[in-house]
Amino acid sequence: MKDNVEVFARKASGLTREASLFDAVYFGILNNAIPVSLWFVLAAFAWLPGANLTVATLLTLVLTVLGFAFVWGILGGSMPRSGGSYVYNSRILHPVIGLGVSFCNGGFVMLAWIWVLAPWVGEVGIPIMMGSLGMDSSMVDWMTSGWGLYLITTIVNVAAVLVVMAGMKFYFKLQKVLITWSIIGAIVAGIIISATSHGKFIEIWNSYATQYNSLDFAGTVAAASDAMGGIPETWNWTSTLGLMLPISWIAVYGYIITFIGGEVKSPRKSIFMAQILNVVICVAFLLWVGLAYQRMLGWDGIHAVAWIGEEGLEGFNFPFEATYIGFASMIVGYNKILGFIMGGAFIVADFMWVVISYVAWSRAAFAWGMDRLGPRWFTDISPRFNQPVKMLLTMFVASQIAITQYSFNPEILGSVSVEVTQLVSVFGFTALSALIFPYVKKVKHIWEASPYKEWKFLGIPVATVTGVIALGFVVLLVISYYINEAFAFMHTWWTAIYLIVWAIGISWYFIWKAVRKKEGIDVTMAFKEIPPE
Amino acid sequence: MIKILYVADVHGSNTCYKKFLNALKLYKVDVGIMMGDLCGKMINPIVEQTDGTYLATIMGSNIVAKTEEELANLEKEIATTGNYSFRTSREEMEVLKKEGKSIQGRIDERAASISLSDGKIDDLFKKLVLERMNYWMELAEERISGSGIDVYMGAGNDDIMQVDDIIRQSSTVKHADDNKVVIRDEFEMISSSWSNPTPWDTERECPEEEFEEKLEALASQLENPEKSIFNFHVPPYDTLIDQAPKLSEDLVPSTDETIAAGSKAVSNIIKKYQPLLGLHGHIHESRGIVKIGKTSCINPGSEYSEGILRGVLLMMNKGKMKDFMFISG
Numbered sequence: 023m024k025d026n027v028e029v030f031a032r033k034a035s036g037l038t039r040e041a042s043l044f045d046a047v048y049f050g051i052l053n054n055a056i057p058v059s060l061w062f063v064l065a066a067f068a069w070l071p072g073a074n075l076t077v078a079t080l081l082t083l084v085l086t087v088l089g090f091a092f093v094w095g096i097l098g099g100s101m102p103r104s105g106g107s108y109v110y111n112s113r114i115l116h117p118v119i120g121l122g123v124s125f126c127n128g129g130f131v132m133l134a135w136i137w138v139l140a141p142w143v144g145e146v147g148i149p150i151m152m153g154s155l156g157m158d159s160s161m162v163d164w165m166t167s168g169w170g171l172y173l174i175t176t177i178v179n180v181a182a183v184l185v186v187m188a189g190m191k192f193y194f195k196l197q198k199v200l201i202t203w204s205i206i207g208a209i210v211a212g213i214i215i216s217a218t219s220h221g222k223f224i225e226i227w228n229s230y231a232t233q234y235n236s237l238d239f240a241g242t243v244a245a246a247s248d249a250m251g252g253i254p255e256t257w258n259w260t261s262t263l264g265l266m267l268p269i270s271w272i273a274v275y276g277y278i279i280t281f282i283g284g285e286v287k288s289p290r291k292s293i294f295m296a297q298i299l300n301v302v303i304c305v306a307f308l309l310w311v312g313l314a315y316q317r318m319l320g321w322d323g324i325h326a327v328a329w330i331g332e333e334g335l336e337g338f339n340f341p342f343e344a345t346y347i348g349f350a351s352m353i354v355g356y357n358k359i360l361g362f363i364m365g366g367a368f369i370v371a372d373f374m375w376v377v378i379s380y381v382a383w384s385r386a387a388f389a390w391g392m393d394r395l396g397p398r399w400f401t402d403i404s405p406r407f408n409q410p411v412k413m414l415l416t417m418f419v420a421s422q423i424a425i426t427q428y429s430f431n432p433e434i435l436g437s438v439s440v441e442v443t444q445l446v447s448v449f450g451f452t453a454l455s456a457l458i459f460p461y462v463k464k465v466k467h468i469w470e471a472s473p474y475k476e477w478k479f480l481g482i483p484v485a486t487v488t489g490v491i492a493l494g495f496v497v498l499l500v501i502s503y504y505i506n507e508a509f510a511f512m513h514t515w516w517t518a519i520y521l522i523v524w525a526i527g528i529s530w531y532f533i534w535k536a537v538r539k540k541e542g543i544d545v546t547m548a549f550k551e552i553p554p555e
Numbered sequence: 556m557i558k559i560l561y562v563a564d565v566h567g568s569n570t571c572y573k574k575f576l577n578a579l580k581l582y583k584v585d586v587g588i589m590m591g592d593l594c595g596k597m598i599n600p601i602v603e604q605t606d607g608t609y610l611a612t613i614m615g616s617n618i619v620a621k622t623e624e625e626l627a628n629l630e631k632e633i634a635t636t637g638n639y640s641f642r643t644s645r646e647e648m649e650v651l652k653k654e655g656k657s658i659q660g661r662i663d664e665r666a667a668s669i670s671l672s673d674g675k676i677d678d679l680f681k682k683l684v685l686e687r688m689n690y691w692m693e694l695a696e697e698r699i700s701g702s703g704i705d706v707y708m709g710a711g712n713d714d715i716m717q718v719d720d721i722i723r724q725s726s727t728v729k730h731a732d733d734n735k736v737v738i739r740d741e742f743e744m745i746s747s748s749w750s751n752p753t754p755w756d757t758e759r760e761c762p763e764e765e766f767e768e769k770l771e772a773l774a775s776q777l778e779n780p781e782k783s784i785f786n787f788h789v790p791p792y793d794t795l796i797d798q799a800p801k802l803s804e805d806l807v808p809s810t811d812e813t814i815a816a817g818s819k820a821v822s823n824i825i826k827k828y829q830p831l832l833g834l835h836g837h838i839h840e841s842r843g844i845v846k847i848g849k850t851s852c853i854n855p856g857s858e859y860s861e862g863i864l865r866g867v868l869l870m871m872n873k874g875k876m877k878d879f880m881f882i883s884g
Contacts, residue, residue, distance in 0.1 A: 027612040028652060029638075030598040030676050032713075049811055101861055105842075109883070190798075194811045392844065392881040403795050403845045467570060467862045471635055476616060542556070543870065543878055547582055552574040552864055552884035554635075 043295055050276030050300035052201045053378065055371035056307060057208045057347070057364075058142070059272035061150075062437070063308060064315060064346055066268045067328035069435065069508035072254035073265035075312050082266045083305040086273040089492030090449060091297035093456040096485045098280035099294070100459070100472035106280060107452045108389055113465050114455040117549045118531050121395055125527030126447040126520075128386020132379040133417065134440040136179065137424035138433075140376045143369055144174030145432055146343075151365030153342020156356030160341070172429035179425065182376040183418050186384070187407045193377065200370040207367020210360055211350040212311040215318055218353050223318045226353055236339035239323070245337055246326035253325045263502035264509075267438050270499065272308050274449065276300035315346050332434075384413045393548040395534045435509060439516040442503045446520070450496040457489025464551040556877065557739050558584040562866035563788070563836025564711070564857035567595025567637035567684070572691050574864040574884060576698045579706070582868060582882070586738055587704060590731060590746065591711030591788035591836040593691075593718055594684045595637040598676070600651075601629060603644050611640070635862045639683035651676055681715060688721040695727045705738065707731040711788040711836065712750035712759040731786060733769075735776045738784070742831070742871065745773040746786035750837065751818040754802060767820035780828040781849070782874050790835035791822040794845045796854035799838050825850050832869070832876055842881065851876060858883065 067073060097110045107127070112120025145166045149159040164170040185193055218226075227239040237245060247253045254261075279296045316324045329335070330344040342348035347368060351361045388410055391400025404411040428436070460469050460483040469475055477484035503509050535545045560582055565571040572589075579587045601611040601620070609620040611629055613636075620626040626642075633640040643651070699706055709731035710718045722730045729736060731746040738744055749759045751766055761769070770787070777783050790797040797817025800808035816838055825833055825847050833852035842856025842865065855867040863883055870878045 026617060027600055027602050027610055027648075029612065030600070030651070030680070032594075032596055032677075032680055045809065045811070101858065101863070113883075190813065198811070388843070392842070394878070394880045401844050403843075405846060405848075408793070408795065467635070470632070471861050473616070541878060543880055545880070547868065548880060548882055550581065550882070550884050552581060553577045554570045554574055554862060 046296035050279040053278040057367040068332035070261040070264045072258040073261035074257035078265040085495040092488035095294040122527040130523045132383040136421040147369035154351035154361035154365035158341040204367040204371035214350040216314040237337040243326040264506040453492035557871040559586045559869040560584045568859040569634040570862035592713045692725040710748040712757040744784040750789040770824045783830045790817040792817040792819045
């Protein structure tokens with residue numbers, strides 16, 4: 023192999039060093055909300071009995087790395103300053119599709135995430151925190167539904183908007199502090215669980231059972247099994263595939279690395295390594311803590327406690343929530359410091375997800391505004407706050423309506439439907455963009471300038487291969503959603519919602535196209551192919 | 556109505572420049588403005604090997620050209636990214652390398668062994684930069700002359716001073732820098748290629764106080780500041796359009812922290828005179844539009860290294876900006 027030919031740079035050239043790979047990976051981890059994702063995966067045994075955590079995790083790992091990580095890596099590395107999937111899809115597929123994807127994601131999905139995640143602070147997070155501090159979590163039952171939940175959620179929602187209005191500098195600083203806390207909390211819980219054998223756990227459980235007049239471990243498992251209609255003796259593929267949906271939470275959302283303004287991207291280094299490492303680290307973490315938890319509880323136990331966490335159980339009188347944080351706190355005798363760290367980890371990670379939803383919505387709408395696919399005020403930036411205040415307030419109003427609905431009809435599994443909607447729209451269409459990227463004439467010059475154009479597998483561009491894998495992964499996850507009985511009650515509604523949202527998104531494009539046309543502006547010019555010669 | 560296409564920061568990209576010329580007719584504009592950072596940043600030497608082939612390293616990949624056609628394609632690919640190609644021998648490369656200072660670093664998206672220019676390499680840069688500028692002026696003459704489209708071009712802080720002379724000599728392109736022009740007898744426009752201090756000691760930067768004096772001198776020429784356009788390469792300070800990744804002392808960019816890289820002098824002048832429009836570039840990532848009082852300040856961003864032309868179309872009517880639309884093609 024020949025040595026590289028040195029290039030000459032002007033001194034006044036904007037030369038920088040390579041951005042830290044660690045920073046890029048960590049940036050991705052910030053978006054994975056590990057304690058929340060972990061809780062969700064472990065809680066899934068209630069509605070996906072017989073899921074094989076190892077198989078589901080490893081399958082998700084491989085498909086995420088070879089699919090999504092590569093897709094985002096290639097597109098992000100080929101168009102590092104483009105601004106993300108709205109632009110990739112508009113350029114490669116069509117502006118209508120680009121806007122449809124962006125509308126579905128930036129508009130509807132972000133609203134839906136606020137709808138389900140903001141209430142989790144009160145519905146799930148605060149009871150967990152109470153329990154981990156050794157306080158009776160039933161004291162906060164009032165905030166887990168109805169007006170109590172609405173009140174707490176409103177406080178969370180207001181706080182989230184205020185964080186964004188305080189500016190991106192404050193947001194990033196807060197994110198670093200809170201997410202670091204959340205990661206430490208998850209690690210602490212992981213260490214405690216790993217260090218506790220099955221036998222030791224039962225011993226601790228039974229001693230507290232006596233104290234709280236609760237069923238002993240064996241009795242609890244038996245009662246939960248009866249309530250569940252039995253615990254499968256072995257694993258099954260249907261539930262295992264279904265488990266890939268919550269596992270994806272911890273695996274795929276590091277894709278946000280692609281949005282780091284072009285500063286970590288190097289043709290063969292940081293962007294790929296960051297995307298891949300992010301997935302590997304987060305999934306490895308899940309595997310570590312998840313398997314340790316399963317070993318500690320046993321096969322039957324992990325199902326039983328998941329059921330209790332979801333449905334409750336007569337005879338289970340422990341004062342804390344049946345979650346990995348609750349049990350970790352129990353093991354360390356409700357140490358207040360450790361309990362605060364672990365319990366708080368869930369709350370802060372969940373809160374930051376609400377904040378991120380506001381940031382994502384405002385950026386999406388701003389981009390539409392710049393392309394004149396929306397009212398003029400979409401590009402208004404408040405001189406006082408330096409933020410798009412009108413857009414943030416619009417989302418706030420919409421989300422308050424949404425959380426009103428959730429507060430009186432709480433449904434944790436709604437989050438799975440939100441995820442599927444996002445997977446199909448953002449990840450699915452972006453995978454399609456990657457798949458056809460090498461072959462689309464109107465972006466040929468972008469592909470020709472791409473550092474990945476020479477990457478081939480069996481003669482096929484890696485962009486295409488990875489697009490196929492990613493698309494296949496999306497299809498697999500969608501099938502998992504539709505074949506699992508646990509989600510059946512949502513299928514009709516959410517399928518309809520998805521189609522309606524897309525219809526609105528596409529209509530939005532044509533409506534604003536017509537509006538602008540009357541003003542003498544042709545919006546198709548925003549992404550028009552310009553001859554390069 | 557007057558339709559203006561504004562682009563910035565093409566950094567020597569032949570593809571972006573040609574797209575700009577083609578876009579003027581495609582978008583049916585009346586006026587085209589290309590302002591700021593016209594010069595490329597790097598030279599990719601194409602070195603003749605002992606077997607008669609030529610070798611270059613582009614974006615970390617070694618590319619071998621065996622025929623004249625392949626060489627021409629290689630040179631074209633380099634020019635698309637804004638770099639300059641230079642056919643040379645191994646012996647000459649050794650001489651040139653001794654003149655430069657080898658470092659590891661990155662410019663935009665390229666990680667490569669880099670030699671900072673000095674001495675002979677500096678001379679080579681000047682030669683190649685001016686060759687390309689002359690080529691661009693010839694292209695403009697060929698494609699725009701007689702079209703009725705007014706084209707303005709001005710340098711940015713990264714650009715060597717000799718670039719201004721090349722533009723001034725053009726019979727088709729009008730020079731926009733340190734002067735006042737009047738667009739279509741309606742909009743006065745003042746332009747400045749200068750910037751506040753940067754970490755790289757660029758060609759045209761000065762302390763904020765001195766910068767404000769320069770801008771004040773320009774603004775004082777205006778008859779109707781509220782209906783004018785301030786075509787300043789550097790954006791106003793601490794707005795949506797001047798956010799750049801924060802750099803450590805050894806120039807490592809942060810992944811999540813940004814700083815305001817714009818100019819306080821520009822902010823002050825805009826606040827004082829409240830022109831109709833501020834047109835800016837300089838920070839490629841900070842594409843957007845903000846208002847400072849009554850002034851709309853715009854940065855179209857840049858994706859020059861991928862050969863993508865970023866710009867903004869401005870629809871001006873009855874002394875006002877009626878509407879705008881960001882484009883990328």
